[in-house]
Amino acid sequence: MPRILITGCSSGFGRAIAARFLDEGWEVIATMRTPATDGLPNLDRLRILSLDVTQRLSIEAALAEAGPIDALVNNAGVGMLNVLEGAEIDKARELFDINVLGTMAMTQAVMPAMRQRRNGVIVNISSSVTLRPLPALSIYSASKAAVNAFTESFALEAAEFGVRARLVLPGSAPETSFGKNAVTRMGMDVPDAYGSFVQAYFQSLRNATEKTSALDVANAVWRAVTDVNAPMMLPAGADAEALYREAGRCAA
Numbered sequence: 001m002p003r004i005l006i007t008g009c010s011s012g013f014g015r016a017i018a019a020r021f022l023d024e025g026w027e028v029i030a031t032m033r034t035p036a037t038d039g040l041p042n043l044d045r046l047r048i049l050s051l052d053v054t055q056r057l058s059i060e061a062a063l064a065e066a067g068p069i070d071a072l073v074n075n076a077g078v079g080m081l082n083v084l085e086g087a088e089i090d091k092a093r094e095l096f097d098i099n100v101l102g103t104m105a106m107t108q109a110v111m112p113a114m115r116q117r118r119n120g121v122i123v124n125i126s127s128s129v130t131l132r133p134l135p136a137l138s139i140y141s142a143s144k145a146a147v148n149a150f151t152e153s154f155a156l157e158a159a160e161f162g163v164r165a166r167l168v169l170p171g172s173a174p175e176t177s178f179g180k181n182a183v184t185r186m187g188m189d190v191p192d193a194y195g196s197f198v199q200a201y202f203q204s205l206r207n208a209t210e211k212t213s214a215l216d217v218a219n220a221v222w223r224a225v226t227d228v229n230a231p232m233m234l235p236a237g238a239d240a241e242a243l244y245r246e247a248g249r250c251a252a
């Protein structure tokens with residue numbers, strides 16, 4: 001039975017990805033900072049492990065307990081909604097630590113075993129914000145652009161050993177707690193000078209009709225993991241697919 005490890009499964013996309021692979025009969029190692037079974041089925045094929053992607057010892061302990069894995073999904077991430085002038089640089093550093101260095105550290109940690117077995121796939125969750133510049137998202141977008149560049153470059157090294165690396169770019173998914181978690185962890189003190197500009201922009205986001213669901217993301221990850229011919233970058237959700245086409249990328 002193939003085995004997948006997913007980061008950030010306490011909510012949102014991570015939980016939906018775990019459920020999708022369980023439905024397909026995979027053994028799933030759902031990792032989260034604070035282990036809890038909420039929203040996940042009670043199955044022997046599901047193991048829940050504690051993992052904070054910013055902590056080396058936590059990564060080592062989780063991977064030792066997980067045993068060999070066929071697939072890794074780097075899903076853990078945090079957002080930041082603010083103009084640059086309103087953002088605290090210490091918070092930006094924390095965000096990069098989770099979104100970028102956490103993804104790199106997890107990838108580096110699973111690679112020796114995958115390389116030796118000449119088998120494995122790593123899927124990194126990026127974002128459709130990397131397809132078109134948007135205001136109040138400069139720091140978050142920069143972190144996901146770094147994930148894109150890292151993954152595309154690393155994929156060339158990994159391919160030498162039969163290991164695949166792929167990107168999934170979800171669109172905007174108001175159904176997850178992402179926005180609320182971003183505000184709680186990263187703050188959102190928009191400077192007065194930008195107030196009306198940011199309000200108007202947020203209203204345009206709320207009015208958008210095309211959205212992404214957690215299931216769209218789970219389906220895109222399923223394809224990235226199981227289809228050896230899947231493209232390097234898979235948009236997930238109607239809004240992400242539209243942006244992907246607008247950016248001049250071929251239809252996925």
Ligand SMILES: NC(=O)c1ccc[n+]([C@@H]2O[C@H](COP(=O)([O-])OP(=O)(O)OC[C@H]3O[C@@H](n4cnc5c(N)ncnc54)[C@H](OP(=O)(O)O)[C@@H]3O)[C@@H](O)[C@H]2O)c1
Nearest residue numbers: 008010011012013033052053076077127172173176178181
């Ligand atoms: N929702 C969207 O609109 C959207 C769009 C495009 C891309 N994305 C990306 O999709 C991914 C999942 O987002 P989501 O919408 O599912 O948001 P979410 O519900 O807030 O889930 C984020 C997950 O990341 C975990 N996490 C945060 N810091 C962590 C750390 N240091 N170590 C391990 N786990 C950590 C959170 O765990 P805790 O509960 O412990 O904090 C949570 O399980 C993120 O990478 C995000 O950037 C989201």
